[in-house]
Amino acid sequence: MTSLLLARHGNTFESGQTPTFVGARTDMELTEKGRAQSQAVTDFVVAMKKPVTSLLSSPLKRTWFLAEMIGKETGVTPRADERLREIDYGLWENLTESEITARYGVELLANWTKNGQWPEGMNWKPDQETMRAQIKSLLEEEKSRAEGLAIIITSNGILRFIYEAVTGQKPDTHAKVATGNLCQLVLKQGNWNIEAWNLKPEGM
Helix, strand or coil, X not given: CCEEEEEECCCCCCCCCCCCECCCCCCCCCCHHHHHHHHHHHHHHHHHCCCEEEEEECCCHXXXXXXXXXXXXXXXXXXXXXXXXXXXXXXXXXXCHHHHHHHHCHHHHHHHHCCCCCCCCCCCECCHHHHHHHHHHHHHHHHXXXXXXXXXXXXXXXXXXXXHHHHCCCCXXXXXXXXXXXXXXXXXXXXXXXXXXXXXXXXX
């Protein structure tokens, strides 16, 4: 069976730090916990004992760290794919949730985080339709892989759009993936289906 394992990168904020919206323009390193989360994902991939047919990653440091780790253990060379680069959060980039609500209002933030509604006028890039087209092309390409395990490593914003592409539903709170967590898609009758979403490696 052809399956697609989706991984979100590990932590980029230390315990006690207030997270901000970290997008395409902010290339953060992983914390010690983030590196440990990457090791847990790598161990899980190795334990699956499936041939890895493809290993794609965003080019950002926080995702590429895991890609190289998996590549070393599986012997598969990771490839950077710009379609997996996190959303550029525009006016929200590097702001905390409290800073966003203070500047732009509670409703705008809640509509995105809870309902998956794209915030107009906040200069997010690429635009929503471009994002959907990129994700669609990526998922179509992965269908042609030989039977085995394809792996994609990216960030939460991209994973939300993958959720939307597969389910046809808005990327609301159900689409969110925690740092270091995994999702698995399986190809059935020519379509990707969700087998698991937002689970810790040991819980897959």
